[in-house]
Amino acid sequence: MTNSLQRDLILSKWAAPRAERADNARTEGGCLSRDEALRLIEHADLGELLRAASTSRDRGKGRIVSYSKKVFIPLTHLCRDYCGYCTFRTDPKLGVAAYMTPDEVLAVAEAGARAGCKEALFSLGDQPERIFPEAGEALRRLGYERTLDYLAAMTELVLKETGLLPHANPGVMGAHDLARLRGSNVSLGLMLENVSPRLKQRGGAHWRAPDKAPALRLRTIEEAGRQHIAFTTGILIGIGETLAERVDSLLAIRRLHDEHGHIQEVLIQPFRAKADTRMAGAAEPSFEDLQQTIAVARLIFGPEMNVQSPPNLVADDYPQLLEAGLNDWGGISPVTRDFINPEAAWPQIPMLAKRTAEAGFELKERLAIYPEFARRAEFVDEHVRPFLSRHLDAGFYARAS
Numbered sequence: 506m507t508n509s510l511q512r513d514l515i516l517s518k519w520a521a522p523r524a525e526r527a528d529n530a531r532t533e534g535g536c537l538s539r540d541e542a543l544r545l546i547e548h549a550d551l552g553e554l555l556r557a558a559s560t561s562r563d564r565g566k567g568r569i570v571s572y573s574k575k576v577f578i579p580l581t582h583l584c585r586d587y588c589g590y591c592t593f594r595t596d597p598k599l600g601v602a603a604y605m606t607p608d609e610v611l612a613v614a615e616a617g618a619r620a621g622c623k624e625a626l627f628s629l630g631d632q633p634e635r636i637f638p639e640a641g642e643a644l645r646r647l648g649y650e651r652t653l654d655y656l657a658a659m660t661e662l663v664l665k666e667t668g669l670l671p672h673a674n675p676g677v678m679g680a681h682d683l684a685r686l687r688g689s690n691v692s693l694g695l696m697l698e699n700v701s702p703r704l705k706q707r708g709g710a711h712w713r714a715p716d717k718a719p720a721l722r723l724r725t726i727e728e729a730g731r732q733h734i735a736f737t738t739g740i741l742i743g744i745g746e747t748l749a750e751r752v753d754s755l756l757a758i759r760r761l762h763d764e765h766g767h768i769q770e771v772l773i774q775p776f777r778a779k780a781d782t783r784m785a786g787a788a789e790p791s792f793e794d795l796q797q798t799i800a801v802a803r804l805i806f807g808p809e810m811n812v813q814s815p816p817n818l819v820a821d822d823y824p825q826l827l828e829a830g831l832n833d834w835g836g837i838s839p840v841t842r843d844f845i846n847p848e849a850a851w852p853q854i855p856m857l858a859k860r861t862a863e864a865g866f867e868l869k870e871r872l873a874i875y876p877e878f879a880r881r882a883e884f885v886d887e888h889v890r891p892f893l894s895r896h897l898d899a900g901f902y903a904r905a906s
């Protein structure tokens with residue numbers, strides 16, 4: 506069989522509707538295989554790949570592209586990791602508070618609520634108290650031992666006082682932390698980034714980043730599945746990984762999702778070189794590379810998965826990412842900047858709606874938990890359910906405010 510014939514067969518087979526895919530899986534012993542995914546990411550004609558991915562997305566999601574209106578709460582910038590691309594993290598600094606206070610957290614959340622946000626996205630550094638005594642002292646003054654203890658208290662505070670729905674991204678979490686955060690978050694997240702242990706070698710993107718050990722991150726994602734937590738994860742592309750490692754990372758997420766059914770979104774994020782980081786001079790992935798990876802992710806996960814890539818990291822070209830089969834723009838804030846990528850402004854929501862419509866899609870607001878998970882009782886803690894219900898419309902998207 507020629508390479509191009511093989512490729513055509515792969516593309517048509519995996520863009521198929523669910524029933525046919527299930528037939529393929531039964532008769533061919535699984536979903537898109539590693540070899541097939543590798544052939545697509547390494548050799549597929551980009552136009553053909555995008556068409557197959559778009560067809561798959563349309564079959565599962567129609568022409569709806571979702572986003573979440575969020576306010577960003579950077580609880581602490583302290584982090585025990587030193588990822589080579591990060592501008593979010595800091596070491597303790599004299600005269601700079603280590604953590605936001607409860608009053609500051611509430612003030613930001615209330616500003617978000619007034620602006621119509623429904624999601625409170627808590628992003629923070631990973632376990633700073635394990636290496637910085639200053640972090641431990643600041644936590645004790647606030648009445649807590651660990652950052653994750655303080656986070657659980659703050660997500661509960663925001664839920665109760667503002668009705669915003671927390672979604673926390675605090676890094677690696679153990680079973681106990683996940684269970685506690687489940688009681689005040691509608692969903693949780695942890696980027697897998699990549700499964701390659703190579704990236705942890707001296708000088709690599711994850712050198713001096715103990716929490717970026719792939720096994721630790723996979724364990725957190727798996728435990729979230731055991732606990733029925735709607736979970737957001739994904740990969741960061743262009744940080745020194747090979748295409749095979751990208752595919753392996755997506756397949757690792759798929760394996761966990763196949764087992765637990767809890768992955769609500771797969772995010773494909775392009776690396777951006779930022780001044781004052783170790784990787785300031787590293788090459789960024791091209792737009793086509795990003796499209797190719799999104800498309801392969803769509804075909805690996807199939808029509809039903811929510812595939813996201815942020816519109817603010819590709820400047821004005823972002824509507825063309827829709828051609829690669831994504832169906833979500835992620836969280837957009839009308840209030841706070843993107844603290845992870847402070848150089849990249851989010852598009853205004855009316856402009857996002859206009860550009861999305863011009864590309865032939867309808868922009869629709871979702872909550873921090875996707876409709877297919879919001880409707881399932883086992884994925885929402887009883888304590889959170891009444892707060893969630895206030896924001897839901899009949900289709901389990903965000904109720905118009």
Ligand code: SF4
Binds near residue numbers: 587591629630714716
């Ligand atoms: S990317 Fe996350 S884990 Fe890595 S240094 Fe930044 S805040 Fe810490």
